[in-house]
Amino acid sequence: MDLRTALKQGAKLLEDGGIASPRLTAEVLLLHATGKDRSYFLAHPESELTELSWIHYGRYLHQRLKRMPTQYITKKQEFWGREFRVEPGVLIPRPETEHLIETVLAECPAAKRIVDVGVGSGAIAVTLALELNTAVVATDISADALQIARSNVEAYKAAVSLIHCDLASAIADQSMELLVSNPPYVPELDRSGIEPEVKDWEPMQALFAGADGLAIYPRLFADARRILQPGGMFMAEIGIHQMEAVSIMLAAGWTGVHFVNDLAGIPRLAVATRS
Ligand SMILES: C[S@@+](CC[C@H](N)C(=O)[O-])C[C@H]1O[C@@H](n2cnc3c(N)ncnc32)[C@H](O)[C@@H]1O
Known part of the structure; x- marks a missing residue:
């Protein structure tokens, strides 16, 4: 599965589950699962997810569908320009x-x-x-x-x-x-x-x-x-x-x-x- 397809599928899943901003949320979760940044994603949408990233991504989507806030999944939130750990x-x-x-x-x-x-x-x-x-x-x-x-x-x-x-x-x-x-x-x-x-x-x-x-x-x-x-x-x-x-x-x-x-x-x- 490549990044572009994973994003599309994830966004659809979230949309069907009634989650707000499904595409953006899927992207955040996909980046978190792969450990890549957005510029890598934009430059290499065809690159393949590893099996481990795929498993993580699936778990994160599942958590989000259970309404867990994205920040608890990624364990971070920005405040005044700094990243804070949250759980x-x-x-x-x-x-x-x-x-x-x-x-x-x-x-x-x-x-x-x-x-x-x-x-x-x-x-x-x-x-x-x-x-x-x-x-x-x-x-x-x-x-x-x-x-x-x-x-x-x-x-x-x-x-x-x-x-x-x-x-x-x-x-x-x-x-x-x-x-x-x-x-x-x-x-x-x-x-x-x-x-x-x-x-x-x-x-x-x-x-x-x-x-x-x-x-x-x-x-x-x-x-x-x-x-x-x-x-x-x-x-x-x-x-x-x-x-x-x-x-x-x-x-x-x-x-x-x-x-x-x-x-x-x-x-x-x-x-x-x-x-
Ligand atoms: C609305 S949160 C604010 C957390 C953080 N200061 C922020 O702005 O993101 C309120 C915090 O007050 C704490 N709290 C609630 N009752 C308290 C009390 N009686 N004494 C001390 N802390 C309390 C909660 O555990 C929680 O961490």
Whole structure:
């Protein structure tokens, strides 16, 4: 079987299985199975797959048909121009979370004492440690997530220390300059409407926060107030329709509260300064 035919057959299989972007997905899986890059593929579409590549490709297509996200199959996702290892057990970093990085770089580029709550794969913590050339303390309640975060921290030799705890409970230092977080914020009530790639494969603990999705914020804000120095900044991703509820929660004890929109115009990030 040559690459061109394998791609065609794979794309058809995915299309029949109702998978979005079937051709692109088949191409990503084929490249992953063969270990070739796209330019090789374009230059040599007639080259033959080895038996082993064919077996891998078949397995990947089968996994994707079971709605496993492509990133869990290839075990990687790009974030802020770097490749992060991801596996089931950790949330796949989302492009909209790059707004948090943009906002940190724009609003507090000199921050040195930084905490990331809910580190996941380490996408935020590693990126900030490298972009700001500083140390970051990062926490997560999931041991699986911390293990994957550790592999990314080591791969990039980033100055990130990882702590297994609930929110920022294990952090005693009260002179932090910046606390960032992409906490779980999906309402449990929305569960049935969520696509299978997310609902059936990504960790529940990374997604859901009570019936209305707001359950984590009050404790997160309290922890932020405890460990940030006066004038320290807080930035957290929020879910759709949560701006109003979050502004009420940030009414006391914070100044300069504002929200940053994503590219779709949805308020995505809550920003506040500890008063
Ligand atoms: C939405 S994911 C974000 C992961 C990563 N920061 C990112 O942006 O890709 C939320 C993360 O918070 C973690 N988490 C959930 N509840 C937590 C808690 N009470 N304390 C610490 N971490 C928590 C989850 O395990 C998950 O890794």
